[in-house]
Amino acid sequence: MKFAVLGTGSVGRAIADRLDELGHDVLIGTRDPDATVARAAADDMGNPTYAEWAAQHPRVRLGSFAEAAGQAEVVVNATNGGASLDVLALAGADALAGKVIIDIANPLDFSQGMPPTLFVKDTDSLAEQIQRAFPSARVVKTLNTMTAALMVRPAELAEGSSVFVSGDDPQAKAVVTALLQEFGHSDVIDLGNLSSARGTEMLLPVWLRLWAALGTPMFNFKIVR
Ligand code: NAP
Numbered sequence: 737m738k739f740a741v742l743g744t745g746s747v748g749r750a751i752a753d754r755l756d757e758l759g760h761d762v763l764i765g766t767r768d769p770d771a772t773v774a775r776a777a778a779d780d781m782g783n784p785t786y787a788e789w790a791a792q793h794p795r796v797r798l799g800s801f802a803e804a805a806g807q808a809e810v811v812v813n814a815t816n817g818g819a820s821l822d823v824l825a826l827a828g829a830d831a832l833a834g835k836v837i838i839d840i841a842n843p844l845d846f847s848q849g850m851p852p853t854l855f856v857k858d859t860d861s862l863a864e865q866i867q868r869a870f871p872s873a874r875v876v877k878t879l880n881t882m883t884a885a886l887m888v889r890p891a892e893l894a895e896g897s898s899v900f901v902s903g904d905d906p907q908a909k910a911v912v913t914a915l916l917q918e919f920g921h922s923d924v925i926d927l928g929n930l931s932s933a934r935g936t937e938m939l940l941p942v943w944l945r946l947w948a949a950l951g952t953p954m955f956n957f958k959i960v961r
Contacts, residue, residue: 740765740804742823743814744772744786746884747840751812752796754888758918763797765804765827772798805831810838810911811873817841817862818855821869832873836908838915839863839933840879840887842940851944854937863902863933874908876901877933878916881943883953888919890956897956898923902932925959 741752742765752762766772772786783789790798805811805827815823820841824832843862844852856862863877878901879887890897899921903909913924927935939957947953 737761738807738809739763740808740811740827741814742801742804742812742827743816744798745814745816746781746783747814747887748812749783749789750884750888751814751840753793754919756793756796762795763799763804763807765799765801765823767801767826769798769800801826802828802831805835808835810836810915812838812840813866814840817843818845820862821865824866824870829870829872832870835873836905836911837866837870837873837875838879838912839866839875839877842880843937844940851941851948854940857938858934861931861933861937863930863937867904867930874903874905875930876903876905876908876912877930877936878902878912881936881939882956886954886956890920890922892954893956895958896922897958898925900925900927900932900936902927902930902936904930923959 738761739755740763741748744764744766748764752764755762775786801823811832813820841862843854843856845855846852863875867875878899881900886892899916901909901912901924909926916924946955
């Protein structure tokens with residue numbers, strides 16, 4: 737399947753790496769491809785530069801957000817939550833029409849320091865904002881409740897854990913669920929329509945405190961029943 741992965745950070749790279757490994761066609765979207773390739777400094781998470789990462793992933797192409805979305809069957813939103821609506825506008829409403837958007841972004845506001853707050857919550861969500869802005873796209877919220885490495889390789893934890901999906905379009909959720917299973921997720925919980933993304937986005941304050949308390953991001957929620 738042809739994927740656009742919008743975002744060059746930890747999440748975009750993890751998703752692109754795994755999709756490529758699974759034999760999918762991947763074009764990563766970024767604001768300015770030349771600037772992204774030329775960016776010298778590694779980020780403060782210790783990730784390699786984009787150029788170093790790209791050298792290890794010769795099949796994964798890089799283009800503008802519009803180039804990536806235009807050629808894709810499925811679009812992954814792995815961008816900064818505060819920029820996601822702008823990024824998707826750059827991708828273009830026509831390019832997104834009818835397509836599944838896998839929305840992994842979290843509505844985190846770091847402007848007041850750590851820990852971040854949520855810039856939308858309770859009665860709305862980033863996923864719903866995206867769906868309203870691009871009504872003919874089919875938004876499915878998932879994977880935002882775990883660290884990037886576990887999104888694509890959940891078996892790195894010693895025991896199974898859970899992943900949530902929220903969306904208004906059952907067929908889009910079926911496409912995403914199949915992909916999650918390809919990634920190795922065995923407990924995919926359909927929470928219902930897209931308004932259920934309010935809850936998974938609001939797990940982030942808990943997730944961030946767990947990260948601080950445990951000293952590692954390598955943990956996940958497991959729904960025991
Ligand atoms: P990030 O640093 O949050 O986002 C990186 C991407 O956002 C880049 O591609 C960047 O574009 C784009 N971006 C940033 N500011 C922009 C702006 N003003 N205009 C347009 N584009 C902008 O990367 P991340 O850590 O991989 O996270 C991606 C998303 O996943 C976030 O919403 C995050 O909350 C969520 N998430 C992350 C994790 C994790 O483990 N890191 C876990 C769960 C959910 P360029 O490529 O042009 O620089």
